[in-house]
Amino acid sequence: MSLFNSSIQGLPLSIILDILVYWLVIGFSGLIFIHNRKIVSQILFPLGASGGIVMIIITAASIAHSPSSAILSLGLPDLPFHIRLDALSAFFLFLLGISSTGICFFSSGYFSRDGNFSPGLVCLQFHLFLVSMAFVFLADDAYLFMIAWETMALSSYFLVVTDHKVPEIRKAGYIYLLMAHISATAVLLCFGVLQKAGPQGIGGSYTFEMMRHLNPDSFWATAAFLLALFGFGAKGGLLPVHVWLPEAHPAAPSPVSALMSGVMLKTAIYGLLRVTFDLLHLQIWWWGILVLTLGLVTAFFGVIFSAVQNDMKRLLAYSSIENIGIILSGVGLTITFQSYHMQTLAALALIATLYHCLNHACFKSLLFLSTGSVLHATEERNLGKLGGLIHRMPWVAFLALIGTLAIAGLPPLNGFVSEWLLLQTFLLTTGFPQPYLNMLIPVAAAGLVLVAAVAAYVMVKFYALIFLGQPREVRQHEAKDANYWERLGLSWLASCCVLLGLFPVEVIKLLNTVPGLLLGQATKKVASQANWLFLTPLSPDRASYSPMLFFGAAAIIILITFLGVRLVYHGRVRRSSPWDCGYPMQTSRMQETAESFGQPIRTIFSPFFRMHSELPSPSDLEPHYRNITEDRFWYLLYFPIGRFFHFLSNLFGRLQQGRIAIYLLYSFLTLILLLLLI
Amino acid sequence: MTIPYGFIFQFIQLIMALVLSPMFLGWINQCRCWLQNRKGPGVFQPYRQLVKLFYKDAVLAENASPLFRMTPYFLFACMCLAGTIVPVLATNLPFASVADVIVLVGIFALARVFLALAAMDIGTAFGNLGARREMMIGFLAEPALLMVLFTLAFISHSTNLTTIVDTLSHTRFIIYPSMAFAMAAYLMVLLAENSRIPVDNPSTHLELTMIHEAMMLEYSARHLALLEWASSIKLYDYFVIGFALFVPWGIASGSHLSSMLLAFLALFIKLAVAGFGLALIEALSAKMRIFRVPEFLGTAFMLAVLGTLTHFLLEA
Numbered sequence: 001m002s003l004f005n006s007s008i009q010g011l012p013l014s015i016i017l018d019i020l021v022y023w024l025v026i027g028f029s030g031l032i033f034i035h036n037r038k039i040v041s042q043i044l045f046p047l048g049a050s051g052g053i054v055m056i057i058i059t060a061a062s063i064a065h066s067p068s069s070a071i072l073s074l075g076l077p078d079l080p081f082h083i084r085l086d087a088l089s090a091f092f093l094f095l096l097g098i099s100s101t102g103i104c105f106f107s108s109g110y111f112s113r114d115g116n117f118s119p120g121l122v123c124l125q126f127h128l129f130l131v132s133m134a135f136v137f138l139a140d141d142a143y144l145f146m147i148a149w150e151t152m153a154l155s156s157y158f159l160v161v162t163d164h165k166v167p168e169i170r171k172a173g174y175i176y177l178l179m180a181h182i183s184a185t186a187v188l189l190c191f192g193v194l195q196k197a198g199p200q201g202i203g204g205s206y207t208f209e210m211m212r213h214l215n216p217d218s219f220w221a222t223a224a225f226l227l228a229l230f231g232f233g234a235k236g237g238l239l240p241v242h243v244w245l246p247e248a249h250p251a252a253p254s255p256v257s258a259l260m261s262g263v264m265l266k267t268a269i270y271g272l273l274r275v276t277f278d279l280l281h282l283q284i285w286w287w288g289i290l291v292l293t294l295g296l297v298t299a300f301f302g303v304i305f306s307a308v309q310n311d312m313k314r315l316l317a318y319s320s321i322e323n324i325g326i327i328l329s330g331v332g333l334t335i336t337f338q339s340y341h342m343q344t345l346a347a348l349a350l351i352a353t354l355y356h357c358l359n360h361a362c363f364k365s366l367l368f369l370s371t372g373s374v375l376h377a378t379e380e381r382n383l384g385k386l387g388g389l390i391h392r393m394p395w396v397a398f399l400a401l402i403g404t405l406a407i408a409g410l411p412p413l414n415g416f417v418s419e420w421l422l423l424q425t426f427l428l429t430t431g432f433p434q435p436y437l438n439m440l441i442p443v444a445a446a447g448l449v450l451v452a453a454v455a456a457y458v459m460v461k462f463y464a465l466i467f468l469g470q471p472r473e474v475r476q477h478e479a480k481d482a483n484y485w486e487r488l489g490l491s492w493l494a495s496c497c498v499l500l501g502l503f504p505v506e507v508i509k510l511l512n513t514v515p516g517l518l519l520g521q522a523t524k525k526v527a528s529q530a531n532w533l534f535l536t537p538l539s540p541d542r543a544s545y546s547p548m549l550f551f552g553a554a555a556i557i558i559l560i561t562f563l564g565v566r567l568v569y570h571g572r573v574r575r576s577s578p579w580d581c582g583y584p585m586q587t588s589r590m591q592e593t594a595e596s597f598g599q600p601i602r603t604i605f606s607p608f609f610r611m612h613s614e615l616p617s618p619s620d621l622e623p624h625y626r627n628i629t630e631d632r633f634w635y636l637l638y639f640p641i642g643r644f645f646h647f648l649s650n651l652f653g654r655l656q657q658g659r660i661a662i663y664l665l666y667s668f669l670t671l672i673l674l675l676l677l678i
Numbered sequence: 679m680t681i682p683y684g685f686i687f688q689f690i691q692l693i694m695a696l697v698l699s700p701m702f703l704g705w706i707n708q709c710r711c712w713l714q715n716r717k718g719p720g721v722f723q724p725y726r727q728l729v730k731l732f733y734k735d736a737v738l739a740e741n742a743s744p745l746f747r748m749t750p751y752f753l754f755a756c757m758c759l760a761g762t763i764v765p766v767l768a769t770n771l772p773f774a775s776v777a778d779v780i781v782l783v784g785i786f787a788l789a790r791v792f793l794a795l796a797a798m799d800i801g802t803a804f805g806n807l808g809a810r811r812e813m814m815i816g817f818l819a820e821p822a823l824l825m826v827l828f829t830l831a832f833i834s835h836s837t838n839l840t841t842i843v844d845t846l847s848h849t850r851f852i853i854y855p856s857m858a859f860a861m862a863a864y865l866m867v868l869l870a871e872n873s874r875i876p877v878d879n880p881s882t883h884l885e886l887t888m889i890h891e892a893m894m895l896e897y898s899a900r901h902l903a904l905l906e907w908a909s910s911i912k913l914y915d916y917f918v919i920g921f922a923l924f925v926p927w928g929i930a931s932g933s934h935l936s937s938m939l940l941a942f943l944a945l946f947i948k949l950a951v952a953g954f955g956l957a958l959i960e961a962l963s964a965k966m967r968i969f970r971v972p973e974f975l976g977t978a979f980m981l982a983v984l985g986t987l988t989h990f991l992l993e994a
Contacts, residue, residue: 387801388741388801390799391741391743405788405791408787408791409784409787410784410787410788410791411781411784411785411788416784420780420781420784423780423824424837427828427832427837435990438990439986439987442828442832442986443983443986445828446821446824446825446828446979446983447821449820449824449825450817450820450821452820453787453817453818453820453821456787456790456816456817457813457814457816457817459791460791460794460795460798460809460813463795464795464798464799464809465798468743468745468795468798468801469798469799469800469806470741470801534775534776536775541836541838542836542837542838543778543780543837543838544775544778545776545777545778545780546775546776546777549773549776550759550776550777550781553759553762553773553776554752554759557754557755557758557759558751558755561754561755562751565900565904569900570735572735572736573735573737574735574737574738575739575740575742576738576739577739577740578740578800578802579737579802579895579896580802580803580805580895580896581895583803586802588801590802590803591801591802591803591806592798592806592810596810597810600810600811600814603969604818
């Protein structure tokens with residue numbers, strides 16, 4: 001094998017590699033201008049965004065092409081990097097492009113303001129993060145995959161601890177790094193199993209191409225799948241290995257939270273799909289049920305916890321857990337359908353899953369970025385201290401409203417399309433050989449609906465407490481709206497939300513090549529007979545939805561009503577103080593706070609929380625109320641594990657006496673033992 | 679040239695939703711008055727109310743945002759759309775494939791979220807309280823409603839309302855035991871979603887018990903008129919969806935004039951009977967405490983799940 005055998009076939013792949021090199025150059029030029037805030041923010045970040053735009057165009061154009069692969073002569077001697085661009089990689093690179101373009105635009109506004117960091121370093125880590133995620137999607141061997149995976153974890157770790165002088169942020173970064181490595185270990189073991197578990201027991205190679213041809217038996221396939229589920233699940237925030245997510249996302253600067261939540265969590269979904277459908281050729285039905293159950297439990301857990309948060313970024317972080325849960329339930333359905341060779345339904349489930357990945361990348365990035373603007377304007381992240389910002393920050397308020405409605409799963413925006421597709425898939429699950437599956441899966445759909453409905457509750461809380469009502473603190477009267485670059489980034493993502501919502505058929509046409517790659521060439525295309533206006537997953541008689549017509553009709557009715565009322569009656573308006581049933585004494589402190597808005601969820605779902613409240617007694621002169629809601633998993637799982645390891649290390653500590661004689665005795669005993677054995 | 683009957687029917691349905699809904703509300707109130715041994719203002723009272731409100735000058739709170747002013751229009755449009763899409767008179771509606779039942783639920787959720795946001799816009803204690811309670815009822819009622827619709831979707835193998843109606847009323851007539859559970863659950867959800875007794879009281883202004891009214895406290899004049907109208911259309915929508923799902927007989931499948939007239943007649947009878955039934959329920963029950971609502975809607979959800987399971991056990 002020659003060291004410089006880099007034969008790049010296919011134009012798209014080489015252009016994508018060029019973009020990655022371009023991003024790396026931008027990142028390292030950050031080191032040259034390490035303290036020059038102006039150059040970094042006004043020139044380097046917008047240049048990064050231009051790379052994102054090219055990425056979108058190239059991947060959208062090449063998603064239907066047949067896979068092209070290449071060997072890069074980087075890496076160790078005799079261990080070159082293999083890369084491959086197929087429909088799955090192209091889709092996830094497309095997602096990366098859409099999300100990163102908006103986030104880069106926003107970052108150039110965000111990092112131009114003063115802060116406790118060196119802009120050049122952030123620029124380097126940020127672009128390195130982008131490149132490493134792109135390599136995760138491109139990698140065609142376990143070696144490059146793991147290097148990219150680790151680079152991704154490390155670069156994002158340094159981004160999370162950008163504000164490292166705060167102890168909580170260092171702690172959050174530590175938990176994140178720890179979980180990232182537990183996840184990486186499991187992924188590495190999974191590749192090990194895949195590589196060694198050929199039917200003859202003799203090993204293959206470390207390339208994915210080799211693993212595709214190995215066909216492990218069901219035991220080793222299950223082992224590989226479970227390791228992948230654990231490893232990728234820990235990266236994505238699957239229960240019970242989700243604990244790093246609500247710590248790390250709020251700690252990072254907002255553009256980084258947006259990138260982590262919007263794109264990095266999707267690398268986990270990518271990895272799971274790659275291992276389950278591409279590297280393994282057999283799927284067992286209970287894998288799907290396991291993933292479906294875990295996904296729904298995760299989604300439910302995420303949404304009820306996001307409803308009781310006070311910190312706006314923590315709320316969004318828990319909402320990411322919820323969305324990952326929804327996506328995983330789609331993956332679970334896909335596996336189950338595929339295991340029963342119901343390929344059309346599997347394709348539908350996969351399309352819904354991928355669609356939700358894309359949607360989540362848009363609206364979650366949008367919302368994280370808008371919390372960044374709010375944070376800059378008010379220096380406040382507690383929902384109970386914000387309020388009334390729609391008057392001070394109309395741009396951010398309007399764009400965040402789009403994100404809010406989209407994530408709440410409301411028509412005609414994008415969140416609704418993917419949830420609708422997923423529900424349709426649930427409704428079609430009536431052809432299984434096991435009758436109890438036929439009965440239980442529709443009930444699982446009700447769980448999904450519950451999650452979506454509570455998500456609407458959460459988003460009303462999020463939006464109303466930040467932007468509506470009266471300012472709860474005096475300082476917010478000086479809040480300024482987002483600057484030009486920030487508006488551009490937010491508008492980019494908001495318009496993606498709208499477009500993905502209004503033109504689902506076009507998006508599905510783009511996605512349709514992925515099921516063909518993963519589920520077999522015989523797969524029928526989803527929504528193939530549909531015209532661009534009507535989304536009909538299987539046949540028009542079964543179900544149809546036309547967001548464009550819905551939007552158009554609603555707009556016409558609103559216009560007619562508005563003009564009608566104005567023409568027939570009048571448009572006179574008088575301003576006065578609020579009515580509020582005539583109560584004269586009102587202050588802004590009488591509005592709902594984050595705690596009070598979470599109260600119904602806390603009461604209805606109380607067994608799921610670990611709560612303790614301090615209530616005032618009737619005789620208190622200074623009544624004091626406090627409610628702390630915590631995650632049970634820390635107490636049920638993590639603290640016991642921590643205590644166990646503490647105990648173990650104490651035992652080992654006994655060996656360390658600190659006297660040279662004792663250590664000499666140890667080596668002497670070891671020597672005797674070895675002599676006896678050999 | 680063929681006459682596009684479908685479009686005409688669709689338009690008639692929109693007009694009917696606009697015109698009939700206040701009268702339907704008036705009929706319910708009238709029935710309730712009779713049941714309470716009162717004379718009642720007649721079925722046309724809601725129209726007089728609307729006209730009065732439209733002529734008044736709007737009073738807006740000082741810190742009302744554009745969102746607050748736009749919400750009545752959004753809500754009104756959502757409810758009108760829903761009323762247009764549901765097959766009330768005929769099933770050959772060209773516009774019905776814009777939205778299936780899941781989208782209908784989405785439209786109602788959209789309206790609910792907008793109203794809750796508008797209620798929190800002024801930042802008064804009552805608006806906040808109403809919004810929080812409304813959203814709570816929303817997330818409890820939505821799964822139950824969807825489960826009801828799923829049961830019907832499983833029976834007819836479709837989520838399009840027109841197909842469901844066609845399957846249930848025209849192609850075959852079988853008694854489905856699962857429908858009984860689904861109907862009971864749907865009724866409970868209807869009461870909760872339209873803020874009727876026992877979940878909420880539409881005629882109360884007692885501060886601590888209101889839900890829906892609390893959200894509209896800050897509205898006046900034309901905005902309030904639109905909101906009142908929209909909520910009467912919502913009630914009408916829920917009833918006609920119920921008719922389409924459970925008593926679809928009479929809804930025309932072709933475009934004959936005679937079957938249309940029959941459909942009209944059937945709709946009037948159904949609305950009159952159902953309105954009286956609702957008034958009877960409201961007269962016979964007392965309002966629940968808000969803490970009991972999760973239990974009430976949990977029961978609805980369980981009934982709906984039972985309906986689905988019954989379908990798979992007995993009918994599949």
